[in-house]
Amino acid sequence: MELLSFGKTGWGDELIVATIMTLAVSVTAMLIGFIFALIFTPLKLSKNKFFNLIANFYTTIIRGVPELLVIYLFFFGGSSAIMFVGSIFGYNDYIEINAFLTGAFSIGIISGAYSTEVFRGAIQSIDKGQFEASNVLGFNKALRFYKIILPQMLRLSIPNLSNVWQITLKDTSLISVTGLVEIMRQSYIAAGSTRDPLLFYTVAAILYLILTFLSMKIINRLEIKYNRGY
Amino acid sequence: MDFDLIINSFPKLLFASITTLKLLSVSLFIGLFIGLFFSILRVNNNIILGKIAYGYSYTFRGTPLLVQIFIIYYGFGQVELIRESFLWAILKEPYWCAVIAFALNTGAYTSEILRSAFQTIKPGFIEAGKSLGVPNKLIFYKIQIPIAIRQSLPAYGNEIILMLKGTSLASTVTLMDLTGVAKYIISTTFKPIEVFIIAGSIYLFFTFIIHNVIKFLEKKYSF
Numbered sequence: 001m002e003l004l005s006f007g008k009t010g011w012g013d014e015l016i017v018a019t020i021m022t023l024a025v026s027v028t029a030m031l032i033g034f035i036f037a038l039i040f041t042p043l044k045l046s047k048n049k050f051f052n053l054i055a056n057f058y059t060t061i062i063r064g065v066p067e068l069l070v071i072y073l074f075f076f077g078g079s080s081a082i083m084f085v086g087s088i089f090g091y092n093d094y095i096e097i098n099a100f101l102t103g104a105f106s107i108g109i110i111s112g113a114y115s116t117e118v119f120r121g122a123i124q125s126i127d128k129g130q131f132e133a134s135n136v137l138g139f140n141k142a143l144r145f146y147k148i149i150l151p152q153m154l155r156l157s158i159p160n161l162s163n164v165w166q167i168t169l170k171d172t173s174l175i176s177v178t179g180l181v182e183i184m185r186q187s188y189i190a191a192g193s194t195r196d197p198l199l200f201y202t203v204a205a206i207l208y209l210i211l212t213f214l215s216m217k218i219i220n221r222l223e224i225k226y227n228r229g230y
Numbered sequence: 231m232d233f234d235l236i237i238n239s240f241p242k243l244l245f246a247s248i249t250t251l252k253l254l255s256v257s258l259f260i261g262l263f264i265g266l267f268f269s270i271l272r273v274n275n276n277i278i279l280g281k282i283a284y285g286y287s288y289t290f291r292g293t294p295l296l297v298q299i300f301i302i303y304y305g306f307g308q309v310e311l312i313r314e315s316f317l318w319a320i321l322k323e324p325y326w327c328a329v330i331a332f333a334l335n336t337g338a339y340t341s342e343i344l345r346s347a348f349q350t351i352k353p354g355f356i357e358a359g360k361s362l363g364v365p366n367k368l369i370f371y372k373i374q375i376p377i378a379i380r381q382s383l384p385a386y387g388n389e390i391i392l393m394l395k396g397t398s399l400a401s402t403v404t405l406m407d408l409t410g411v412a413k414y415i416i417s418t419t420f421k422p423i424e425v426f427i428i429a430g431s432i433y434l435f436f437t438f439i440i441h442n443v444i445k446f447l448e449k450k451y452s453f
Contacts, residue, residue, distance in 0.1 A: 064437040066398030077422035173294035198305035
C-alpha cells in the first residue's frame, strides 16, 4: 500500500496524472474520430459510386487491421513523413513528433471508422417521411441536416457511440507502446522500478474499470435525457 | 515504395501469420467453453452464481486486453505460490500466457453473446418440448443450444474478427506473431508503409475469409 501513497515515495499521484492523460487522449481521439466520421458518413451515403468506394475502403481497412499495427504505422511513419516534408524545405535533422498527437490521431482514425458506421446506421434508420416532410416544407439541404437530421441522428446513435467510446478508451492503452505516459505506461514504469508488476497492473485494471463504469453512468443519463418524449 | 522489401518480407510475414492463427484458434476454442459455462450461470436462476458470472464478464470487458495480458504474464510470475506450483510450467511460457488472456477475454464476450441468445429464445420452443415430455437436459441440448448457436452466429463472427485483431497484442509479450514480425521489420528498415500494406492485407484476407465462412454458416442454419 505504501507504494500507492502520494508524494515522492509513492506512485499514487503519478497514476492519477496518468489517468487524466488517458482521459485526455480518449476524448481527443473521440473528437478526431467525429471529424473523420462527419467527412466519411456523407461519402458513405452518397449516390456517387466513387465516394462510396473511398468511404468503404476507409472503414473496411481500419476495422479489419489490428489497432496496434495502425499505431505502429503512424508512430514510425508519422515522423518520417514529417521529416520528408522537412527535407524539402532543407531541414535534415531528426524530427520527433509529439507522442500525444500521434496517439490521439491514430486512435482517432480507428474510432472514426466505427463512428462512421454508427452515424450511417442512425441516418438510415431515420424515417423517410422526415426527409420528405422537410423537402415539402422547403428546407434547403444544410438546414435540413442541422435542424431535422442531426438531432435525430445523435439521439439514435448514443447507445452505439457509447460502445465506440468504450473501445476508444480501451484502445488508448495501446498508445503506451509509443511512450506516452498514460495509465498503462505509468504502471509499466512503476512495475519496472518497484518489481511489483502484479500490484501495479491490477491497479491499472481497476482504474480502467472505474473509467468505464463512470462513463457508462454518464451515458445512461444522456440516453434518458435525449429519449424524453419518445 | 520499396518493392524489394515487399517481396523479401512477404514470406516472413506469411510464416508469422501461422502463429497468429494458432493463437486465434486455440484461444477461441477454449474461450467458447468458458463463454458457454458463464452464460449458463447467467441464465441460471441462482442469483449468486449469476452475479459472479456478471462480475467476470464486466471485469474482462471493462479493462483493456493489454492489461489482462500483462497481469498474467508479468504479474503472476511474481507470486511465489504460483512459481512453485505446477502452474508455473504453463505460466512461464509467453505463448500460454497470451492464450490464457485471450481465452478469458473472448470468453467474457462470448458469454454475453450466448446469454442474449438464450434469452431471446421464444418460450414456446421450450414449452413445446416440455409438453411433449422431453427431459430438461434434452431440451437444453437439443432445443436451446442449437437455437442459441444460430442466434449468436452474426455476433460471434464479429467477436472472431475482434479476437483476430486482439492476437496482435501477443507481440507485446515477446511472441513473434504477424504484428510482432511486422514491428521488427519496421524498426529495422524504417519503412512502415510497405510493411503495413503487406501485414494489413494478410489481416484483411483473414477477416474476409472469417466473414464469408460465418455468412455461409448463417445461410446454412437459417430457418
